[in-house]
Amino acid sequence: MFTEQDEGNGLLKTYWPAVRDRVSKIEPFFTALVDKLNPDEDFPLYIAYYPYGSIDADTQSTRFPDLNGGFFRLSDSNVPNDLTKNLGYSRNDTPLGMILDKQIECFVDLPNKKVTIPSFIYTPGKIFPFTQMLNKKNKRVYAPYGLLCSTAGARSTFMLSNIGCATNHAALQRDFKIKIPAPKSLYEHWHVFKEITSSKTLKCDWRCSVMYFSEKWIEKLHRDKSWIDLKQYLQEVAWEQCEYEINRIHYDIIFSIIQENRNLKPNPYLTDTAKHLFAIALGASPGYAPTIDNDSLPLDILQTVYIESYGLKKYIPTIFTSMHYNFEQNKHPIYYSLQNPSTLVFSPKSREISSTLTEMRELEHIMNIFLTELARDDGMCSAGSIMNKIAKQIKLHYFHNKLDSHNIVKSSSEIAISDSRFAYMISQQNSNASFACDGTFVRGCIKITSVLSKQPFQALNFSHW
Numbered sequence: 001m002f003t004e005q006d007e008g009n010g011l012l013k014t015y016w017p018a019v020r021d022r023v024s025k026i027e028p029f030f031t032a033l034v035d036k037l038n039p040d041e042d043f044p045l046y047i048a049y050y051p052y053g054s055i056d057a058d059t060q061s062t063r064f065p066d067l068n069g070g071f072f073r074l075s076d077s078n079v080p081n082d083l084t085k086n087l088g089y090s091r092n093d094t095p096l097g098m099i100l101d102k103q104i105e106c107f108v109d110l111p112n113k114k115v116t117i118p119s120f121i122y123t124p125g126k127i128f129p130f131t132q133m134l135n136k137k138n139k140r141v142y143a144p145y146g147l148l149c150s151t152a153g154a155r156s157t158f159m160l161s162n163i164g165c166a167t168n169h170a171a172l173q174r175d176f177k178i179k180i181p182a183p184k185s186l187y188e189h190w191h192v193f194k195e196i197t198s199s200k201t202l203k204c205d206w207r208c209s210v211m212y213f214s215e216k217w218i219e220k221l222h223r224d225k226s227w228i229d230l231k232q233y234l235q236e237v238a239w240e241q242c243e244y245e246i247n248r249i250h251y252d253i254i255f256s257i258i259q260e261n262r263n264l265k266p267n268p269y270l271t272d273t274a275k276h277l278f279a280i281a282l283g284a285s286p287g288y289a290p291t292i293d294n295d296s297l298p299l300d301i302l303q304t305v306y307i308e309s310y311g312l313k314k315y316i317p318t319i320f321t322s323m324h325y326n327f328e329q330n331k332h333p334i335y336y337s338l339q340n341p342s343t344l345v346f347s348p349k350s351r352e353i354s355s356t357l358t359e360m361r362e363l364e365h366i367m368n369i370f371l372t373e374l375a376r377d378d379g380m381c382s383a384g385s386i387m388n389k390i391a392k393q394i395k396l397h398y399f400h401n402k403l404d405s406h407n408i409v410k411s412s413s414e415i416a417i418s419d420s421r422f423a424y425m426i427s428q429q430n431s432n433a434s435f436a437c438d439g440t441f442v443r444g445c446i447k448i449t450s451v452l453s454k455q456p457f458q459a460l461n462f463s464h465w
Contacts (some may be wrong), residue, residue: 001066001080002046008207010067012047013082019211020230021044022100026125029096033230039217044086046212047100052204052298056104062094073328086214095212096358098127102208103296106150114187117342118156118286118322120150120345123295125184130238154296154321156342158189159306160422161436168310175309176201177349186340186440196305204299244284246360251275251387252382266366268347270359273336274366276343280336281394281448282386284320285344287334288441291422296321303426315436316425327394328452329417333419338363338444356444360398360409363446367396397447401438412442 002011011190016039024031029134048065050056055071056063063071064083069205074083074091087095099122106128122128149155164168169182176199183189197204221231258264266274279285291299303317325334336342338356374391377383381391399412416422416435425433436442 001064001072002083003067005222006047008183008205008209009049010065012049014045014047015039015041015169016043016045019047023098023211026100027098030125030127030230030233032109033233037220037230043216043220044214046083046087046214046237048210048212049207050104050128050210052153052197052206052208053190054152054224056150056152056208056210062090063294064221083278085214086216089161089215089218094129095214096127096129096218097210099124100209100211102153102206102294104150104152104208104210105155106148106331107150107155108147109155111187114185114430115341116187116190117344121130121286121296121322121324122150127234127237127342129233130241136216153206153298154291155190156288157291157297158186158320158340160290160318160320160439160441161312163189163192163310163312163438165307168312171309171311172196172305176305182269193297193302202296202301202305204301206301244279244282244322249300251278254374254387257380258370262373263367264369266362267339267354267359270363272347273338273341273342273363274370277336277367277388277396277446277448278370278390279344280325280334281327281390283324283326286324287336287448288340289323289334290318290333290419290424291321292421292424296323299426300426307425307427312433314433315439316423316433318422318424318436320441325448327390327448330450332421333447335441335448336422337441338446357404357409360400360444360446361404361406364396364398364408371396371413393451395449395451397449399442399445399447410435411437412439412445415442415445415447 001014004013006012006014016034020031020035023034046064048056050065054063054065062360063073065071072079074087089095101124103124103420104122105118106120106122108119120128164182164184166182169192172178176196178192178195178199180191180195183192196202197206220227221234252275255271259266264356274283280287291297294300297319299319302319305311306317320335323334338359371391373379374381374387377388379388381387398409398414400409401412403411413435416437422435
């Protein structure tokens with residue numbers, strides 16, 4: 001079920017000296033701390049190589065790749081004693097791990113609602129989960145079971161343009177022997193992407209690699225004082241990752257007080273959306289953005305397939321994936337769409353018949369009030385606090401493909417003017433292709449950008465600000 005020869009496939013058993021240079025490139029501080037401890041062969045590590053779209057953990061436990069392209073769990077009856085001994089501490093959970101290459105998305109899947117809610121995007125150097133390390137003495141289990149899953153690469157992904165044409169999709173079915181029908185919603189795009197990249201015709205070599213720590217590492221972190229620096233580092237990383245959630249209750253109170261003071265009685269669904277936009281802007285919740293590399297999925301393969309096999313000629317094959325935003329560093333914007341809701345709560349709409357355009361105008365009004373109040377230095381979020389800072393440094397722009405007579409919501413055709421990622425295309429043979437301004441996602445899209453961004457916004461008219 002595992003090997004000690006690294007061929008970039010299945011599950012590899014290894015040790016710190018063999019992997020430390022690889023880790024050093026993505027987490028040098030962590031590497032320096034481990035080097036001081038000099039763990040020997042009593043501290044094995046396991047590197048799992050997951051192909052795109054494979055479920056590495058579901059609502060039951062972690063799934064490990066074997067050398068034959070399949071998967072197994074530690075609870076399986078035929079698991080070798082070596083794995084039971086070293087990783088058995090996570091038999092019904094997930095062992096402490098670090099992403100070495102590509103990405104993993106943790107998400108909540110709601111198939112009945114045709115919605116996937118991205119929870120966290122783990123990129124190279126990210127460590128997860130911290131339950132085994134931080135909850136050793138606490139008998140209470142707060143983490144819910146039966147809710148979260150994770151997959152290698154992006155799960156919350158979709159093509160901006162329509163790819164639901166049955167005739168064109170039939171060409172994909174013929175060329176790559178896929179059986180899944182043409183997607184009818186953004187939710188279904190991932191299923192098609194996964195089946196395409198799994199096709200034996202393509203022989204896609206995209207792999208996400210995850211390094212799992214054996215139980216000996218966990219025991220030392222808890223019992224050996226010489227490991228205190230490494231433990232403290234991991235605790236600080238864990239705290240940083242959950243600090244927003246710890247303070248969410250305070251933010252909810254502040255938002256409620258603002259609504260009462262300003263006599264704001266909005267649609268509860270839009271209030272939830274407004275709060276979620278702040279979480280996206282803070283990087284606490286993932287938003288969406290056009291991808292221009294292969295970190296989250298095999299972009300080059302998918303774009304080539306949709307140009308050459310599907311026959312996508314009119315539009316650029318722009319693919320969106322979920323990502324965390326850093327308003328202090330990111331030069332490019334982050335996006336959210338009312339057409340692809342991923343809020344963490346599901347308050348009902350108070351007016352089911354209202355149009356998306358009407359909801360966009362109401363949302364703009366709500367956000368303007370929240371931003372104004374939070375930006376006050378004498379307000380509930382004092383000057384220097386993260387909420388005060390972000391209220392001063394972000395701008396929101398609203399887009400729809402229909403004309404807004406109030407001139408609050410701009411034409412979705414203008415989004416691509418200020419974001420070069422929409423023009424990314426692996427093949428230049430389709431040079432006449434254009435931005436899919438009528439795509440589902442941009443028919444009710446909010447763009448979040450920082451005033452520190454270097455992006456050229458002069459081509460757009462945001463006079464209503």
